Amino acid sequence: MQTRNPLLNDFAELMSDAFAAAQAAGDEAKTAFKAQMRRALAEMDLVEREEFEAVKEMAARARAEAEALARRVEALEGGQKPAGKPGAKAAAKTAKPAARTRPRAATRNPPARKAAKPKKD
Structure with a gap:
């Protein structure tokens, strides 16, 4: 109940x-x-989460694009760096040195001169 x-x-x-x-x-x-x-x-x-995520995504895309461009440049160069080309050393050996504009002695510090000794009579 x-x-x-x-x-x-x-x-x-x-x-x-x-x-x-x-x-x-x-x-x-x-x-x-x-x-x-x-x-x-x-x-x-401070930056908000949405802005941070957007910039983070842009940076990731830029990094991927830079890596892709680096691979493309390397492929165009034949896989070798410009300084490491086979003919670079040979060309450097056969090339004439640049003409000098100053005499050699002018580029160095001249040696100190000794004082003349008095003559003995």
Whole structure:
């Protein structure tokens, strides 16, 4: 047999209302905290996650493109670096040295001259 107790019904209704009020207050506090944190982060001039992810993706694409271009340049050069070409050393040996504009002695520090010794009579 069930009996309806108005006191228990009122108490249950009061607890439901209190729980709803506490939940609403928690949501409001969370919203206020988020707004305050956004304001603080804006003052610190930090980047947002979306901007960071976009720049990170752009950097990855640029790195991949640079690697692809490096492979392409290497393939066009025949797989060898310009300084390592077989004819580079031979050409350097046979090439004439550049003409000098100054006499050789002018480029060096002249040796210190000794003072003349007095002649003995």
